[in-house]
Amino acid sequence: MSAARLLAVMAAATLALSACSKSADIDARIHDYILAHPEIIQQAMNKLQAQQDAADAAKAKVAINQYRQAIERDPRDFVANPGGKITLTEFYDYRCPHCINAAASVLRIIHDDPDVRVVFKEFPIFGATSEHAAAAAIALKDKGGDELGLYQDMMNTRPLDDAAIDRIARAHGVDPGVLDHGPIREQAQAQILAVRKLAIDLGIEGTPAFIVGDTLVPGDDTSAVTQAIAQARNQHG
Numbered sequence: 001m002s003a004a005r006l007l008a009v010m011a012a013a014t015l016a017l018s019a020c021s022k023s024a025d026i027d028a029r030i031h032d033y034i035l036a037h038p039e040i041i042q043q044a045m046n047k048l049q050a051q052q053d054a055a056d057a058a059k060a061k062v063a064i065n066q067y068r069q070a071i072e073r074d075p076r077d078f079v080a081n082p083g084g085k086i087t088l089t090e091f092y093d094y095r096c097p098h099c100i101n102a103a104a105s106v107l108r109i110i111h112d113d114p115d116v117r118v119v120f121k122e123f124p125i126f127g128a129t130s131e132h133a134a135a136a137a138i139a140l141k142d143k144g145g146d147e148l149g150l151y152q153d154m155m156n157t158r159p160l161d162d163a164a165i166d167r168i169a170r171a172h173g174v175d176p177g178v179l180d181h182g183p184i185r186e187q188a189q190a191q192i193l194a195v196r197k198l199a200i201d202l203g204i205e206g207t208p209a210f211i212v213g214d215t216l217v218p219g220d221d222t223s224a225v226t227q228a229i230a231q232a233r234n235q236h237g
Helices: 005-038 039-066 069-072 099-113 128-143 147-156 162-171 183-201 221-234
Strands: 078-080 086-092 117-122 207-213 215-218
Touching: 005 183, 039 069, 039 183, 039 215, 069 086, 069 183, 078 147, 086 099, 086 221, 099 117, 099 147, 099 221, 117 128, 117 183, 128 162, 128 183, 147 162, 183 207, 207 221, 215 221
Parallel strands: 086 117
Antiparallel strands: 078 117, 086 207, 207 215
């Protein structure tokens, strides 16, 4: 190896060692700074969550606009305040604890604000008993009965087992025998499957989930639902 080549190799090695040394020094300083200021970890996590929430909201907005008709205007769904200008859609399960928590707020909105049109999506996710409850509601709608009263009774009953569902259905004029076989059962299964597919297309993973305008509100965040209604009202003028 020539002297010039040897000098070049030695210079490169020296620079590499210097860079490693500087990198280790920087890493140590960052480590010490984080230990002295641990709050920056939470700040970074908050920023990351905000970015993720914004991305999720943008994705939901696209899906909502794509499936608007199915969300708001499926004739199979029960609708309270059908003349309202603002539509609030709820995906729910009668046996979901969070849906039960949100039910009082949903009923209050219906009672206090007739301008809010509330669409009920039967989305049973807690097994066969929840499907039985959804079938009772679908059967009652088919009869033109008091589905809002049934909704309230279901949400207020603990435990909501098959016997309680049959008792509530019978009190509202529905024969429980039609829920497990025949046309009503087939109708209920088809409607439930359609709602499940819609939930998948919208990225809804649990209950309750609310949609107002272009906004998807997951969980029983009733304050966010109220804000979404106010925003939709402002947009409608």
